[in-house]
Amino acid sequence: MGDGPPSIWEWIGRNWDTGRVDSISNLLTDHLTMSLVPIVLALVLALPLGLACVRWRWLYQPTSGFMNVVYALPSLPVFMLLISVTGLSQTTVIIPLTFYGMAVLIPAVVDGLNSVPDHVRQSAVAMGFTPLRRLLQVELPIAVPVVLAGMRVVAVSSISLVSVGALIGQGGLGGLFTRAYQNPFMPPVIVGIVLIVALALVADGLLVLAQRLLTPWVRARKGTAS
Amino acid sequence: MITFDSVTKRYPDGTVAVDHLSLEAPTGEITVFVGPSGCGKTTSLRMINRMIDASEGRILLDGEPVQNIDPPTLRRGIGYVIQQAGLFPHRKIVDNVATVPYLLGWDRKKARARAMELLERVGLDPAFAGRYPFQLSGGQQQRVGVARALAADPPVLLMDEPFSAVDPIVRTSLQDELLRLQSELNKTIVFVTHDIDEAIKLGDRVAVLRVGGKLAQLADPKTLLSEPADDFVREFLGHDRGIRRLQFVSTEGLRLRTDLTVTEDAGDSGDGAAEPWLLVVTGDGRPVGWRSGARPAGLEPYGTYVHGRDSMRAALDAALLSPSGCAVAVDGDGKVVGVATREALDAALAEAADG
Amino acid sequence: MITFDSVTKRYPDGTVAVDHLSLEAPTGEITVFVGPSGCGKTTSLRMINRMIDASEGRILLDGEPVQNIDPPTLRRGIGYVIQQAGLFPHRKIVDNVATVPYLLGWDRKKARARAMELLERVGLDPAFAGRYPFQLSGGQQQRVGVARALAADPPVLLMDEPFSAVDPIVRTSLQDELLRLQSELNKTIVFVTHDIDEAIKLGDRVAVLRVGGKLAQLADPKTLLSEPADDFVREFLGHDRGIRRLQFVSTEGLRLRTDLTVTEDAGDSGDGAAEPWLLVVTGDGRPVGWRSGARPAGLEPYGTYVHGRDSMRAALDAALLSPSGCAVAVDGDGKVVGVATREALDAALAEAADG
Amino acid sequence: MNWLTSFFAWLVEFFGNGDNWAGSGGIPARLLEHLEFSALALLLAVLIAVPLGLVIGHTGRGEVLVVISANLARALPTLGLLVMFVLLLGTASIWPVIIPLVLLSVPPILVNTYEGVKGVDPELRDAAYGMGLRGGQVLGRVLVPVALPLILLGCRLSAIQVVATTTVASYTGLGGLGRYVIDGFATKDYASVVGGSVLIVLFALVVQVLFALAQRVAVSPGVSQRSKVR
Amino acid sequence: GGSGGTGGNPLDTTSAAPTGSASGAGGKAVIGSFDFDESVLLASIYAQALEAKGVQVEEKPRIGSREVVYDQVKGGGLTVVPEYNGNLLAFVDQKDTSVTTDEVNTALKSKLPAELEVLDSSPAEDKDSLSVTKDTQTKQSLNTIEDLAKVSKDMIVGAPPEFKKRWEARFKDVYGLEFKEWKPTGPTTADALKDGSIQVGNIFTTDPKMTANDLVPLQDTKNIFAAQNVTPLLHKASVDDTIRTTLNGISAKLTTESLLEMMQKISVNKDEPATVAKEWLTSNGLG
């Protein structure tokens, strides 16, 4: 034990994997859980809702209005209010993040489906596609880029928002911030910020990669425009 | 044959888009629907493949009412080509073309082979097969659209203003392409356009519709130009009706004079000195210009047409380009085959106006 | 007068958009720049009001090099009209039109009054003044664009494909409107288009540019059609050059015969029985049809043109519509003033072809 | 719906408590604080971001800045940033809290202002220059009014961000409505948590409504295309 | 556990972790701690000492506030937690006014539910205090909280959020103390005192910043702040005598001074609590 505070690297070394729940690796896992679950849930819920909004146009106004309101709600009070229903658990963080995600993804799904040019839809009909087949083989694939763009926003903001959960004891890496505040010490803050930003960038990168793999017809647009 | 039997379409908002339309589009011919915007062309066309269902009346496909056929099945047997081509942006060209074969359950290999064959048929380089639609120009996309519609070899082809989004030059070549294809394939084609020139160029029969979805006239193009049924049709046909009608008059019957040419190098051959105008040609028979006894200074401009291939319209135009008043008839290689004098043209025109 | 004095524009990437262009756009005339896409029309135009600065050479405005004038000041004295009008979406129509007067510091009331006057002048209902641009159709927006350019009564007007975004019918009316306006205002107009028909219709002088920004030919439309400088220009002018040239030939000199008409009610007047064709007219002088001695059964179709107002092209077309080969000359009210026989037409055409 | 009844019970407990309405810790005072902090942060953000966005969008220079801030802004954890600044600068003034608030709310305005100006139809710029407007006039009389919906959207998104972050900032000692939530949580006073949360939520919604109204008033109907053709 | 109960305080009734029995889990002792460093340190001392005695141990640091932790001990999810007797008593019974260590412990033993047990209190205490800077002390000649009452109306007090609810009213009752304003300071109280944004701070006596910043605690002559001896709280059914004797052995040796010294290392040197714990155990012959 040297005298004086440890360097950031020493601090990381000491806390990375202590096998205890407050080790950095453990917080990282928690953080991932609490951010990935909402991302996936939001997508799973937004797809059918978005489809419904496209199918029944009158649904879209109220839905998007509601989602706009949801999006405007600050996370902390929402976490706090949810405690009375779901307790001091990860669920309390996951539910609002899911809603924030949906607030972004439902319009993305709707925009994505609306981005299918009418003439493309018409020719699909004219060639004898049944409605389900048209949805699966024509409309959804064409909507993918717009939906993925929404996913990128959702992934990045979910990952950073989880840390606010630290204020109710469920913040993943956000726990490093509260700890560092109680015992004023910079390295945990830096590590927390860097890891969260890095996670966000990795998630973003993966989604960009997914976009490239899923939509070669968009990528090619930039590449070989002849 | 496609038969419209007193077909009416009333939209839910009360608009009557098509009003008791009865007509026939004969097998193996191109029937063009033409008319001003909103006259119900698209509606009529789409009732054939049941993209829209008629409110009253029946549409028969070779005698069978389309109402009795399940729409997807019906549509897979009818090619459909629209403006903007409607290509699937997320599929490669070859897969776009093979769409209907895939739907019909053909195996992948066979469907692709068919697609490749069709790409060639519509004049596209096989190298395009692996591209995505956005990598093609508008005209190329339109060709793919035609190939796609033909993929499953449907007997019927519906085309809704397919060429109206491309520029005039490409458009002309697409029209020529379509005529060439049709001469090979003999499909039953219903073609919608609001451009009367296109209608006249492509149609075996032209149906002029007026707003409200009523049939104003159904006739072959020449008849249409010479005998418009009423003022609406006359106005719709626009100016130059007389001149345009010449398009359907062949130059084959035009009497040519071959005694009005002199070869360049032959110097001042006094041969035809009695003629006021002589056509100077090169040694290998290409036109150089008109020489007039009255104006020895230089050569006057000339106009040419390809004899037998070009129409009387081209011959007249050629004549009007020259102060000699004569049109120079050339063959496919541009060599002079004779001269159509004003008298010869007059005679041919009189005959044309008469017929 | 606008003078291009060996003007060259080289873009930073090396593209030579305009290459040693020298020409004059005379005061009070419409000079049209025409040519294929990318030939440097827009670049040339924009060098006049210094939206782009020339790399070499000078542009003079009534003798004064534009380089010497502060660009905003220069531009306020030059009207500028572009495609899609470029109206300010956040301002009402009246304020859009009054933009330059406001800039010049006119008081609000005067500027608006001027704007209202101009709206009327370009044929727009004053009720449009309070609307926003999105509430107007493309053609109406284009009219506002013209009004806006005219607001401060600039002597010079630059127009860059102003009508190319509207449909053909509206386009024609906008062109007519421009010609009417010009006949009142006598501005110095430089007009850019890639449509040769538009160029021929509007231009007092037409400058054909080729890609690379070189001037291919500068001439009045008729000369252009009869004497294209080279193959490039000839090809660019397209087909029907001879027929289109007739547009510039007046029918005034056309010799008419008045002895070929019979009045309907007068029964079988044997008067001109020697003539193979007689024009039957109504009591008040309107044409009904041609009667031929050889075909007593009925009347044959006729074609008319307005004598003196319509061009020889219309007269020829009218003649071609009838088996008689004669064109019916009418006055502005549609009453027959005479008949142009084939011989008369031939004579007039020969004269036209000659020069 | 047991929790619903208790929810109302908490609300009654919180809002019914006279102590919660008076003094420096009372609802009016806290509300005012919250408003002050949010407004101050938003104002500073607007003052920084709008001109910057206008200039970048207009001149096309410095676009990297926009791209970076757009990407980084969402990824940065607000709590971490707050703690970092408090640790760096101490708590003697409110600036250690205001600075991250401003930092986080600049990007949405910057990005949207930039996009707004950038997205103006090039024909429109052309027309404006072609009529003899000078650079500043083009920006002020044409680009800004046309880009206004997006600029206001950016401000609205920033306001959402500011209100949320101001709440979180209570954790590091800032006043405002977040105090009820943070203090209530620390002292197991759930009525205060619920009451505070509801206040914040209402505050956020009112801010949204105000922005919607501002949009209506400030944006020309010609741009919003709100009015129908009569 | 989606239970809000029937209008109960969700912050009091939630049990976030499964309430399994610790003894059921193969006799493993689960040592929990609150979410602040001193508690983590104490838990680490317990854990390492027990480990040295051959007890199987699992550490669950920073679980949360007392409410969460208490419930888990009660349910057996946690075996041992380092508690503070005064605060524990106040939690179990808010109205109890016991002050001295003995009073508090007696009261605790009678009021704790049957599942729970407290062991011997250590002399180590981490008391609340009202502190001022040396400067303020000399200027205003303050020694006791009573002295403060005369000048407090012009002073801003900095304190963690709990202060308002737990102490403000009692200070008024007992000392007649009223402050101009309360500022929520928490971990930054000492800094706030130093930079002058507050004049009085509610601060733990073991906070290393007390000495580092020359802060002086005012004497609590009327004993408002109850004893806060470090005292292990156990789930009765899960512990055996090895655990009891080991923990009592620790408590016997743990003093306020040694606690302060250890906290110094954690706060200033940023040493890890576990390391500091180990050092202490070794030097006291317990490791």
Ligand SMILES: Nc1ncnc2c1ncn2[C@@H]1O[C@H](COP(=O)(O)OP(=O)(O)OP(=O)(O)O)[C@@H](O)[C@H]1O
């Ligand atoms: N879904 C609809 N509901 C109501 N009216 C419709 C609908 N679709 C078309 N119409 C109306 O029916 C009429 C005919 O429309 P249609 O699209 O068939 O015209 P069109 O001849 O194809 O015109 P265009 O040349 O503009 O394509 C128009 O008046 C149109 O407004």
Ligand SMILES: Nc1ncnc2c1ncn2[C@@H]1O[C@H](COP(=O)(O)OP(=O)(O)OP(=O)(O)O)[C@@H](O)[C@H]1O
């Ligand atoms: N800013 C620029 N930088 C580089 N090259 C340019 C630029 N603007 C135009 N060009 C090039 O200069 C040439 C002339 O362009 P210009 O816009 O004047 O053509 P145009 O005749 O108006 O064509 P169009 O009919 O398509 O409007 C083209 O090759 C074009 O690509």
Ligand SMILES: [Mg+2]
């Ligand atoms: Mg149509």
Ligand SMILES: [Mg+2]
């Ligand atoms: Mg141009």
